[in-house]
Amino acid sequence: MQKFIRLTGVAAPLALANIDTDMIIPATYMKALTREGLGKHLFQALRYAEDGCERAEFILNRPPCRDATILIGERNFGCGSSREHAVWALADFGIRCIIAPSFGDIFANNARKNGLLLIRLPAETCARLRGEAARTQFAPMTVDLAERQISLSSGEKIGFSVDPHDRRVLMEGLDDIARTLRYAGAIAAFEAALS
Incomplete structure (x- = not known):
């Protein structure tokens, strides 16, 4: 898993509440056994018309949000x-x-396990950040997990909190298997003692 310490990138505003996992990736595209290629179907119904053409009005179809790393x-x-x-x-x-007021519990757990940082901020702050992104023509924002702050192009800094365990796992780039393997020596010693 890739470490997450500091990220500077385009932040795309998506002002839709209750985005469910089926809207994020429809079940039709979940037949793949690998993670590669799923991004082209992200928000399928919002990004593409019935004929497969892109919907120009959808934020992730507009430059520079095509290259967004923050939502x-x-x-x-x-x-x-x-x-x-x-x-x-x-x-x-x-x-x-992803910065939002709240997240689905299972989605949040899956995000942590896969290196996706979720930041919970009040609804008013999220609305202000979405407005700021649009006003600055999507100037890059910086999310610093080490310092627990978001830096805007204006120089303003917004602090955030994150679960200490999630923070450590993301900063060290540890998925569940890597976290377990950190104790490989102790596991081997325990198994040896049982024999």
């Missing part, structure tokens, strides 16, 4: 079914951080 959402982002493919699709598109 500023609304409340209850990632609600719905347990679908790890949703996190994979976001990551494959290039999204590494």
